[in-house]
Amino acid sequence: MTSDAVSSAALPAFAMEVAAPDLLRWRPGNAGLAGFWRFDGPEPGPNVVIVALVHGNEICGAVALSRLLQSGPAPLRGTLTAGFANLDAFDRFDPAQPTASRYVDEDMNRLWDAELLDGPRQSCELARARAMRPVIDGADALLDLHSMLWPSEPLLLCGPTARGRALATAIGTPNLVVADTGHASGRRLIDYAPFVSQDSGRMAVLVEAGQHWKQETVAEMEAAIAGLLAATGLHEPAPPERGRPRQAEVTMAVTACSGGFSFVQDFRGGDVVPRRDTLIAMDGSVEIRTPHDDCLLVMPSLRPSRGHTAVRLARFM
DSSP states (O other): OOTTSSOGGGOOOOOOOSOOOOOGGGSSOSSSSTTEEEEEOSEEEEEEEEEEOSSTTOHHHHHHHHHHHHTOOOOSEEEEEEEESOHHHHTTOOTTSTTTTSOSSSOGGGBOOHHHHTSSOOOHHHHHHHHHHHHHHTOSEEEEEEEESSOBOOEEEOTTOHHHHHHHHHHOOSSEEEEOOOBTTBBOGGGSHHHHOTTOOOEEEEEEEEETTOHHHHHHHHHHHHHHHHHTTSSOOOOOOSOOOEEEEEEEEEEOOSTTEEESSOOOBTOEEOSTTOEEEEETTEEEEOSSSSEEEESOOSSOOTTSEEEEEEEEO
């Protein structure tokens, strides 16, 4: 079983357009945490954090962040901290088996619950999340860089809060913002309590910039990074090139309950099913149908395993 939650035999071959970057230069860090770098502006401002490699095989994020560090970030105000999360998983990346290095022991993007972080359980990813926690706890705004295994239009996931949606909209790219409440299997980094609590002003969004290992995915991440730095005032904003992103809200998250989950066709993320009650998948003998007209399919996983999110169904707002 690969760590992308599907058997390697079930996966097609994927083109590798991007090579894993050499991170040796960036591993020491300067923020008291391996792989994380801090840059202070001359004026007061927000603490902004950018994270790549929460999943070790999502190397486009490592490429985009390496390029940002290479440019020598110089924020006009506030503080920028940028770093590589799951370096242990990244070190196992093999282009011949590119899905096998998503994590070492468990998915780092399902661990961001205070009870779990403060608890007794041990794993490679929990140890790293606990080490990262002071950096994350200091963030006023956070961007988590991700890519996708299956074909999909790029999007920003903003979580359930209005302030998360506002940040994603201000970033401006990709041109689809989706509000959701995460996964049944655990809290993502953007679901960490300080980012979703009603009495907090802190914000976090996740960019799903395109398919793994594609050149255009790196470019989409770089655009999102530029949008974040402009939206938070760390850089001067460039003239807008796109209109306001489309807005959608997840109405139903479908978790595979059997080992026999299958879609009725190879859907692509961003597909819109026009009619309510359209059959889109079978979970064993259970039919999965659209709950409303104009149903947006968010990141369908064409080979999901039991207990993992198969697709999120959303309505445009």
